[in-house]
């Protein structure tokens with residue numbers, strides 16, 4: 001699958017088989033995340049792998065839109081490290097780029113994944129921080145729920161020419 005095919009066919013997958021995700025695929029997905037562009041090349045990210053069933057269940061309880069984690073074999077938490085910032089507040093964009101790279105890599109590798117928003121929802125940020133012992137200078141940003149897909153979704157054509165402007169609005 002080339003990059004354009006991956007981008008246009010990726011969908012959020014929320015149902016998975018119970019098969020554990022192969023370690024080499026997890027490493028490929030992490031490589032994709034760490035290869036994202038970042039402001040000043042600061043690479044302000046950390047990743048927490050979560051495959052402990054009781055922790056996955058706890059997150060599914062504290063997050064209002066993360067019920068799929070109670071069935072997912074794996075979740076990857078993407079965090080931003082404020083102590084690595086050269087340009088204030090750009091860590092959000094850096095972690096977004098890393099998250100999207102990881103979603104696309106997961107899809108290209110035959111896995112199913114969905115982005116679960118954490119930051120800036122305070123309750124979710126603090127709930128995940130407490131549960132996983134995340135230090136104060138590190139901010140839980142997003143969770144990628146991951147597994148071998150147990151649902152199929154068609155790619156969608158969302159191209160909308162009315163959103164495109166040239167030279168001025």
Ligand SMILES: Cc1cc2nc3c(=O)[nH]c(=O)nc-3n(C[C@H](O)[C@H](O)[C@H](O)COP(=O)(O)O)c2cc1C
Nearest residue numbers: 010011012013014065066114115116117118153156
């Ligand atoms: C910042 C962000 C937060 C999201 N949070 C959730 C979430 O908490 N739970 C969920 O099931 N999906 C979540 N999604 C996935 C969106 O619902 C999904 O991308 C959107 O409906 C478009 O569908 P598609 O990904 O299949 O193209 C999130 C996506 C983004 C970008």
